[in-house]
Amino acid sequence: MISQTAEYALRAMVYLAQEPDRPHTNQQIARITRVPMGYLAKVLQSLSKAGLITSRRGLGGGFTLAKPAEEITVYEVVQAVDPIPRITSCPLKLKAHREKLCPLHQRLDNAWELVEQSFRSTTLSDIIAEAGEDGVLCEE
Amino acid sequence: MISQTAEYALRAMVYLAQEPDRPHTNQQIARITRVPMGYLAKVLQSLSKAGLITSRRGLGGGFTLAKPAEEITVYEVVQAVDPIPRITSCPLKLKAHREKLCPLHQRLDNAWELVEQSFRSTTLSDIIAEAGEDGVLCEE
DNA sequence: AGCAAACTGGATAAAAATATCTTATTATCC
């Protein structure tokens, strides 16, 4: 339902949210979240361009949340790497459906709306808070 | 959110549901629903194997709903071609999460559950009824 | 019987998503 890429992005963000004070390197994040390192680099780029994280090069550098975990929603993360494809116009390009979607696509889009709402109302800190002491992604 | 394949399957099923009394050929369905003919054939095979439609070969043959439109849900159609990947075990394969998903994956799965419920509670006849006279997919 | 319509199944091709690798650029520390 969401892409592998979005799953990776969420893992990385949750991890960063757990220790937001110091930068974490691509390598660290990859190891903990078990995401292929080379690919994670791309995902982190996307998140960076979307303004959700900041990066610092050089020794001691890495990635850090760009704003507090309370202010970052699951929705923002997913949107940054692999947006939810809301249905705004008829996929069959029927003229008759330009104004109003047919019941089929209307109902599909309603389902996506549910997901979107769910994602919008969940912040990274919600997730961390729920985890308690263990940490969300087992840090071995 | 759902695959192209699932979208095609739904279009085909809605079309069949609109005229359930006579068989419709792959070619007919493809033209109306604007699905590539060769690919539609595969999709129809899947739907047939799932028991949602029946097929008849030879002249005058084609595909027909296997049961009344009132008894076929969107969920069944999607499941037949491209199941919703509910999260039942930790995607990171962490031992600590075998019993209980971490909050991240728990919340993702909750969203899928919403979608699943929405799909389960919608039948093909619901969709057709909502369309009124026009027909769901413009029959040109 | 013979022909044409229609599904069936397998092989193949094209496109998109996912993943890897390599080279550059930037920053820090000594």
Place this chain on the structure above:
DNA sequence: GGATAATAAGATATTTTTATCCAGTTTGCT
């Protein structure tokens, strides 16, 4: 300033999804 750690970016490879094509089989019709 040089060595090293780290991101940035582009090229390439692999896998999955989507799509096409073709030969085979069944069915109905005359």
